[in-house]
Amino acid sequence: MKLFIIKIVRSRALLLALLLSSASPVLAQAQRTATPATTQQNPPARVVAQASARPAPQVVTVIHRLSGIKVLRLLRRSNAAANASVEVEDQTFTTRDVHTTILAGLMLSDGRTVITRLPEAVAEVETEVRTEESGNPQQPGTVSISRTVSADIAILQRSGQQIPARYIGWDGATGLSLIQMNESFPPSPRDAVETSISAGQRVRLIAPLPSRHVEASTQNILSLRIAEIEGEIVEVRRGPMSKITGLVIRAQNLSEEMVGGVALNEAGETIGIVEGATGQQARVVPASIVRRAAERVMARRSSVPRPWLGVRGEPVSATSLVTIQSNGWTEEEANALKLARQGILITNVTPGTPAALANLMPGDIIWRVNDAEIRSAEDFSFTLSEAGGGASVLFTVLRGGQINMPALSRMPVVALPTQPQMSAAQQASMHLPEQLAPIKPLSFVIKLSETFDPMVAASIASSGTMAQAVTLTPVIVSDPWTNYGLETITLSDRSARMLGARSGLIVVSVQPQSAAFRAGLRPRDVIESVNGRLLPEGNALFAQSSTTHSNLKLVVIRDRQRLETALPPLPAHHQQ
Amino acid sequence: MNCREFQIEVEESETGRELSAGAAAHCGVCGSCRSFFMERRALREILGKVPPVSAPSDFDFRLRARLATTGETRRNLSGRFNFSPGNLAITFAASFALLFAVTIAVQQFRSTGTQRATASGKMQVGAEATSATGASTSSLTEVQNQANSIVSNPAESSAVGERLSGANARNEAKRRVEERLRGMTASDSQRQRIVSHDFVDTIASAPVAQLDPEVHVQFRSPLAPSRLFVNEHDGTRRDVSLKPVTFGSQNILPLRRASDTSTTGIW
Numbered sequence: 001m002k003l004f005i006i007k008i009v010r011s012r013a014l015l016l017a018l019l020l021s022s023a024s025p026v027l028a029q030a031q032r033t034a035t036p037a038t039t040q041q042n043p044p045a046r047v048v049a050q051a052s053a054r055p056a057p058q059v060v061t062v063i064h065r066l067s068g069i070k071v072l073r074l075l076r077r078s079n080a081a082a083n084a085s086v087e088v089e090d091q092t093f094t095t096r097d098v099h100t101t102i103l104a105g106l107m108l109s110d111g112r113t114v115i116t117r118l119p120e121a122v123a124e125v126e127t128e129v130r131t132e133e134s135g136n137p138q139q140p141g142t143v144s145i146s147r148t149v150s151a152d153i154a155i156l157q158r159s160g161q162q163i164p165a166r167y168i169g170w171d172g173a174t175g176l177s178l179i180q181m182n183e184s185f186p187p188s189p190r191d192a193v194e195t196s197i198s199a200g201q202r203v204r205l206i207a208p209l210p211s212r213h214v215e216a217s218t219q220n221i222l223s224l225r226i227a228e229i230e231g232e233i234v235e236v237r238r239g240p241m242s243k244i245t246g247l248v249i250r251a252q253n254l255s256e257e258m259v260g261g262v263a264l265n266e267a268g269e270t271i272g273i274v275e276g277a278t279g280q281q282a283r284v285v286p287a288s289i290v291r292r293a294a295e296r297v298m299a300r301r302s303s304v305p306r307p308w309l310g311v312r313g314e315p316v317s318a319t320s321l322v323t324i325q326s327n328g329w330t331e332e333e334a335n336a337l338k339l340a341r342q343g344i345l346i347t348n349v350t351p352g353t354p355a356a357l358a359n360l361m362p363g364d365i366i367w368r369v370n371d372a373e374i375r376s377a378e379d380f381s382f383t384l385s386e387a388g389g390g391a392s393v394l395f396t397v398l399r400g401g402q403i404n405m406p407a408l409s410r411m412p413v414v415a416l417p418t419q420p421q422m423s424a425a426q427q428a429s430m431h432l433p434e435q436l437a438p439i440k441p442l443s444f445v446i447k448l449s450e451t452f453d454p455m456v457a458a459s460i461a462s463s464g465t466m467a468q469a470v471t472l473t474p475v476i477v478s479d480p481w482t483n484y485g486l487e488t489i490t491l492s493d494r495s496a497r498m499l500g501a502r503s504g505l506i507v508v509s510v511q512p513q514s515a516a517f518r519a520g521l522r523p524r525d526v527i528e529s530v531n532g533r534l535l536p537e538g539n540a541l542f543a544q545s546s547t548t549h550s551n552l553k554l555v556v557i558r559d560r561q562r563l564e565t566a567l568p569p570l571p572a573h574h575q576q
Numbered sequence: 577m578n579c580r581e582f583q584i585e586v587e588e589s590e591t592g593r594e595l596s597a598g599a600a601a602h603c604g605v606c607g608s609c610r611s612f613f614m615e616r617r618a619l620r621e622i623l624g625k626v627p628p629v630s631a632p633s634d635f636d637f638r639l640r641a642r643l644a645t646t647g648e649t650r651r652n653l654s655g656r657f658n659f660s661p662g663n664l665a666i667t668f669a670a671s672f673a674l675l676f677a678v679t680i681a682v683q684q685f686r687s688t689g690t691q692r693a694t695a696s697g698k699m700q701v702g703a704e705a706t707s708a709t710g711a712s713t714s715s716l717t718e719v720q721n722q723a724n725s726i727v728s729n730p731a732e733s734s735a736v737g738e739r740l741s742g743a744n745a746r747n748e749a750k751r752r753v754e755e756r757l758r759g760m761t762a763s764d765s766q767r768q769r770i771v772s773h774d775f776v777d778t779i780a781s782a783p784v785a786q787l788d789p790e791v792h793v794q795f796r797s798p799l800a801p802s803r804l805f806v807n808e809h810d811g812t813r814r815d816v817s818l819k820p821v822t823f824g825s826q827n828i829l830p831l832r833r834a835s836d837t838s839t840t841g842i843w
Contacts, residue, residue: 061791063793066828068802071802071804071818071828071829072804074828074829075804075806075816075829078829083808083809084806084807084808084809085806085807086804086805086806086807087804087805087806087807088804089802089803089804093802093804096796096797097795097796097797098802098818098820099802099818099819099820099821099822099828100795100820100821100822101821101822101823101825101826101828102793102821102822102823103823103824103825117825118825119825119826119827119828120827120828156791156793158789158791159791160791160792160793162793207823207824208823209823210821210823211790219798219799220794220795220796220797220798220799221792221793221794221795222792222793222795222799222821223790223791223792223793224790224791224793224823225789225790225791255824256824256825256826257822257823257824257826258824259824259825259826260824260825261824275825307843308843309843310843311842311843312841312842312843313841313843314841320611322607322608322610322611323607323608325607326606326607326608326610327607344843377841380843381843384843492805492807
């Protein structure tokens with residue numbers, strides 16, 4: 001019995017000891033955490049330090065809303081759903097806002113115009129590309145006319161009021177967009193002088209960021225603030241004529257939220273706009289290039305495509321010796337080229353483009369553009385952008401002696417021009433390395449074309465014939481509907497039924513002044529059938545019918561109402 | 577012969593063996609395959625020059641001894657933590673203690689969450705991170721003071737290093753305190769990360785200063801993600817989820833190319 005009592009006492013003592021040992025650290029921790037609760041109730045130092053007059057008045061907050069139909073348009077234009085059908089989650093998807101981008105904008109000196117890096121600006125652009133006669137049958141010029149649909153953009157004031165803004169256009173060379181308000185803001189500080197920008201300078205990256213936790217919820221209010229991150233310029237990239245073509249800024253823990261932010265120096269002057277941020281580095285488009293982009297768009301009052309030469313290539317300085325040799329250069333020449341660290345090696349020429357029509361070839365090295373020596377990809381992009389689409393540009397080209405020309409024999413469409421040799425005086429001014437002296441540089445005057453998306457343009461032109469490539473629009477991938485000025489995307493049967501149709505294609509864009517526009521078609525319409533055949537199965541028949549001279553009878557579902565319309569036959573030059 | 581066949585032949589061929597006629601012809605016309613072949617050949621030559629390494633004579637014996645030792649350790653560990661069903665008092669006590677600790681921890685977690693939610697409406701990121709570490713800064717100071725007193729006062733250090741004496745005791749005590757300091761610093765940095773996660777999941781945890789007062793933006797629809805599905809002709813079904821809001825210039829569709837226009841290599 002005594003032994004039993006001792007056992008019980010021992011076990012209780014053990015229990016008590018365990019309880020105390022486990023509770024003590026927890027209680028101690030609870031006591032430690034009691035202190036910050038009182039600390040957090042006091043306003044922190046940084047809130048007190050907020051200036052009444054903001055130190056960066058040129059930075060504004062831009063709000064860009066995208067409806068479901070614009071997201072479908074993006075999907076269509078990104079070529080991500082070219083051969084696919086799309087299923088939307090509910091019938092309101094196409095009409096309601098499905099995404100909002102909040103980012104920084106740089107107010108220009110007029111206090112009304114804002115330049116910003118809208119990531120999905122392509123959803124707001126309606127482009128019509130026309131071929132114009134340039135007087136030279138070898139180089140037909142193209143001109144792009146863009147008209148902007150009603151973009152849902154607003155500038156957020158410090159009071160929380162949203163001022164509607166209209167979309168002016170997109171600069172293809174920089175990816176920047178220009179928007180404008182009716183109201184005016186106070187004049188903004190000037191840009192930093194280029195000569196004052198140097199590595200080691202401290203800068204501030206300014207952008208709107210969310211100020212509290214956002215969860216997927218039924219709430220429709222978001223809180224944000226303009227915030228800044230301090231950084232330092234670590235590299236100033238200079239191009240031809242020592243102009244700044246880019247800046248690299250180092251700052252801690254950058255994220256994609258800072259892309260589009262505005263970089264200021266310590267005096268509050270504008271340095272540029274962030275175009276990319278990874279890890280601890282941000283790439284910044286300098287203010288001078290930003291201003292030029294704004295001028296280009298304002299001059300046209302519409303979007304400005306990128307200048308389009310029609311080549312793929314890489315800077316010689318970044319190309320391996322083997323690659324240079326495999327493009328028609330001897331080992332000695334390749335070594336000399338690498339040492340010179342100048343030029344762009346052309347690796348591919350897209351048929352039907354200005355480069356192809358001027359007889360540039362893979363293996364050619366673009367040594368100079370006008371008077372500018374080309375040493376990097378940025379130099380080349382910068383020089384072409386400065387020239388602009390439609391400009392005639394002088395290219396100085398080196399051509400190796402071992403270039404094979406098998407591809408040219410398959411292109412009898414165009415009579416190739418003779419090789420334009422340079423004079424001895426011009427050649428002497430080029431300061432070619434000794435090993436390259438025997439090579440006769442060639443000079444080409446090429447009228448640049450234009451494109452909104454070079455990658456799409458390159459793929460279109462590569463897949464088509466030369467004659468087709470000249471007339472195709474660079475933005476819209478060719479399908480039978482694009483000839484009528486329509487962009488469509490196939491709906492899944494379930495989604496079509498949701499919108500009141502048996503099946504069909506949803507119209508995501510209608511080009512202004514096009515045949516489809518005149519026929520009354522509008523975005524969000526569902527084309528159920530053509531000439532009595534249900535879509536999309538009837539699409540093949542439609543492609544065939546589009547070459548005929550009769551009207552196309554369409555059944556269209558709009559807001560669950562069934563409408564009938566007719567598309568007239570296409571003009572002869574659109575028929576394939 | 578195409579590039580893939582050439583590379584397979586190069587990968588599978590033995591060192592020193594000549595290329596087949598087809599491969600040699602391909603190597604002559606394809607620059608990238610030629611450089612691939614030369615790189616592989618150079619790599620094999622380098623590897624061929626490395627002298628062979630032989631195991632020591634008692635390697636087998638040492639390996640078995642090591643395995644035996646490891647097995648013994650595992651057996652000892654399992655024996656030490658063997659809870660027999662007859663030991664009810666210990667089991668009950670441990671369970672109760674665990675339950676008590678979990679209850680306290682849950683209560684503490686809830687109260688911290690409430691404080692954080694309240695504070696986030698009034699404070700900015702940097703300040704919140706600073707204040708969240710305020711408490712542990714005080715405890716850090718406390719431990720540092722303890723370390724200093726232990727080092728400066730041998731009498732106190734004797735309590736910590738009971739079985740040690742003189743300089744050894746001081747060193748041991750100092751080492752323990754330093755370890756505790758390191759542990760607390762690590763937990764502080766963890767806490768900072770958690771605070772920064774209070775905001776949207778991709779926001780930078782960089783030192784951020786807020787310039788403007790907080791502004792509230794009202795949306796026409798709730799901040800819920802939208803979805804659409806892309807059904808490819810080959811039967812693949814892709815789920816595209818759209819965030820309701822993104823900050824900065826980010827492509828919203830996963831398949832879209834980045835809009836960096838400077839270095840695409842296409843002009």
